[in-house]
Amino acid sequence: MEEWARQWVQEQREKGETCLEVKVINGNTYVYRSTSKYDKETKGPKKVTTYLGRLTKKHGFIPKGEKAAVIQPRTVHEYGNAAFLAEEAAELVPHLQEAFPGSWQEIVALMFARITGYTPLYQVKDRWEKLDNILGIAPNCDPQVLSQTLTAVGGDYAAQEGIFQFLSSQSNRLVYDLSFIFSHSDTVNLAEFGYNAEGAYLPQVNIALFSSLDTNMPVMIRALPGSVKDVSTLAGSLEGIDTDNITLILDRGFVSEENETLLQQLDINFILPMRRNSKRYEKRIHLKEHFFYHDRLIHAGSRETGALTLYLYKDVDLAADEEKTIYRLFSEGKIDRNTLNERMKRAGKILIISSLIAPPQEIYELYKSRNMVESHFKTFKDLIQADKLYLRDATSVFGHVFVGFLCLYLYCRIQNRIRKAGLLSHLSPQGLLLKLSKVYSVNSGTDKRITEVPKQVRTIAEKLQFNIIPIKTGV
Structure with a gap:
C-alpha cells in the first residue's frame, strides 16, 4: 500500500473509523470494512467483508455507486481592458463589418492586440487569447493569415474610403499634416530616399494625416507617392472628402508661389506660416488686437494682400527669450550690429498667410492645432513599429498604414475619455488598459464570473463613467 493511502487510513482511524481494510487489486485501491461474527457451524468467528468504495490519490475516497467528481477546466481572461476596448470600438465595428465582411474580425483582433504596444504579427494570437472575447468573434490570428489580411485590406481602396467618409462626416473642420515612415524593403515603390527632420537619409514612405478639430480624432490617412512638398501630390489624397470642410x-x-496658386485654384482653404527671411515681413501690419493663448500674451493684426490675407502675431514671452538670445550672440561677437537689428525686428513674431478671412485669434488657434496632428503622428508611428521594416509591396504598406490608423483612432478615443474625466495628467491609454486588466473573467464551462474590482480601478472606472461592476452570469 502506498504512503498516501496509508496516511488516509490513519486519518480515518483518528476520526473514529474502525475495521477499515485497504486492498490493491490490479493497481487500483479499494476500501472495505472487515468485521467478524460467530459461525455456528465452525463454532468460531467468521470474517465479514463489506465493500465501501474506491480510493484514489487525486479524488480521495469515492463511495460505492458514486463516480469521481469531474473538475471542470477553468479559463481566465483579462476582462476589464477587453470590455473597455469593446465599448470604445462599438461605434466603429459595424462599419468595419460592412466595409470588410471577410476580414473585419481579424482587423478588430489586430486593433485590440496592438493598442497596448509593440506586437508583431506572430504575437497577435497570444495577445488576443489573453483578452476576454467580449464581442464573441472568432478571428484567425495565424501570422500568415494576418499578413494576407493586411495585403487584402490595403488593396480594398473603396472599403477604406467608406471608413474615412464615416469618420470625416462627424467633423466640420479638418486639419492636415504630413510625415513619413521608414521602409527597408527594396520592393516598396512608394518609398523614396530623402532627408528628414531626423537627419537620416533612408527610403521613406510619405504619410498624410487628417484630424478633426471638433473631436480631436484622426479621420483619414494616406500613403503618398512622390514629394510631399508638392501640393499637386496632395490633391489626389483629397478624393472622396468634402474639401469645403478642410483647412490645410x-x-x-510648402512656401512657394506655385503652391499658393495651386491651392487657390483647387479652392482649398490653407494656413501657411512664412519663413523668417520672407520679404512679406516687410509689409506694415499694425498689431491692433491682443488675446491670450495658454496664458501667453499675443499681439495680433492682419492685412489683405490680393485674394489672401496676412496675419502677424507677436508672442511677448517668445520675444523676450529671442531678444536675450540675439543680444547674447551679439555680445559674443557671433553676429554684427546689422544682423542684430534685423533679427530684433522679427523677434517673437509669426507671420501667416491664409485663404481664410477670420479674426486673427481664430487663425492662430488653427495654426497651433498642428500640435494635435503632430501628437497623432507620433502615436501612430509608435503603434506601427511592429511590421514597418519589411513590407513587401505598396499594397501591404496601404494595409499596414490603414490598420495602424485604426489603432490610432481607438487610442485617441481612449485618450479623449481620459481627458474628459480629468485624468490625463497622470494616466495614459496604455496605463489605463493595464490597470483595467487587473479585473478578470473566470469561465468554468457552465458558469462565468467576474473577479473583484480593486478599489483604485473602481475609482478610475467611476470617473470614466465605465460600468465595470462585477456580476455573475451564466454561460
Whole structure:
C-alpha cells in the first residue's frame, strides 16, 4: 500500500473509523470494512467483508455507486481592458463589418492586440487569447493569415474610403499634416530616399494625416507617392472628402508661389506660416488686437494682400527669450550690429498667410492645432513599429498604414475619455488598459464570473463613467 493511502487510513482511524481494510487489486485501491461474527457451524468467528468504495490519490475516497467528481477546466481572461476596448470600438465595428465582411474580425483582433504596444504579427494570437472575447468573434490570428489580411485590406481602396467618409462626416473642420515612415524593403515603390527632420537619409514612405478639430480624432490617412512638398501630390489624397470642410495647415516647407496658386485654384482653404527671411515681413501690419493663448500674451493684426490675407502675431514671452538670445550672440561677437537689428525686428513674431478671412485669434488657434496632428503622428508611428521594416509591396504598406490608423483612432478615443474625466495628467491609454486588466473573467464551462474590482480601478472606472461592476452570469 502506498504512503498516501496509508496516511488516509490513519486519518480515518483518528476520526473514529474502525475495521477499515485497504486492498490493491490490479493497481487500483479499494476500501472495505472487515468485521467478524460467530459461525455456528465452525463454532468460531467468521470474517465479514463489506465493500465501501474506491480510493484514489487525486479524488480521495469515492463511495460505492458514486463516480469521481469531474473538475471542470477553468479559463481566465483579462476582462476589464477587453470590455473597455469593446465599448470604445462599438461605434466603429459595424462599419468595419460592412466595409470588410471577410476580414473585419481579424482587423478588430489586430486593433485590440496592438493598442497596448509593440506586437508583431506572430504575437497577435497570444495577445488576443489573453483578452476576454467580449464581442464573441472568432478571428484567425495565424501570422500568415494576418499578413494576407493586411495585403487584402490595403488593396480594398473603396472599403477604406467608406471608413474615412464615416469618420470625416462627424467633423466640420479638418486639419492636415504630413510625415513619413521608414521602409527597408527594396520592393516598396512608394518609398523614396530623402532627408528628414531626423537627419537620416533612408527610403521613406510619405504619410498624410487628417484630424478633426471638433473631436480631436484622426479621420483619414494616406500613403503618398512622390514629394510631399508638392501640393499637386496632395490633391489626389483629397478624393472622396468634402474639401469645403478642410483647412490645410502646412509647414514652412510648402512656401512657394506655385503652391499658393495651386491651392487657390483647387479652392482649398490653407494656413501657411512664412519663413523668417520672407520679404512679406516687410509689409506694415499694425498689431491692433491682443488675446491670450495658454496664458501667453499675443499681439495680433492682419492685412489683405490680393485674394489672401496676412496675419502677424507677436508672442511677448517668445520675444523676450529671442531678444536675450540675439543680444547674447551679439555680445559674443557671433553676429554684427546689422544682423542684430534685423533679427530684433522679427523677434517673437509669426507671420501667416491664409485663404481664410477670420479674426486673427481664430487663425492662430488653427495654426497651433498642428500640435494635435503632430501628437497623432507620433502615436501612430509608435503603434506601427511592429511590421514597418519589411513590407513587401505598396499594397501591404496601404494595409499596414490603414490598420495602424485604426489603432490610432481607438487610442485617441481612449485618450479623449481620459481627458474628459480629468485624468490625463497622470494616466495614459496604455496605463489605463493595464490597470483595467487587473479585473478578470473566470469561465468554468457552465458558469462565468467576474473577479473583484480593486478599489483604485473602481475609482478610475467611476470617473470614466465605465460600468465595470462585477456580476455573475451564466454561460
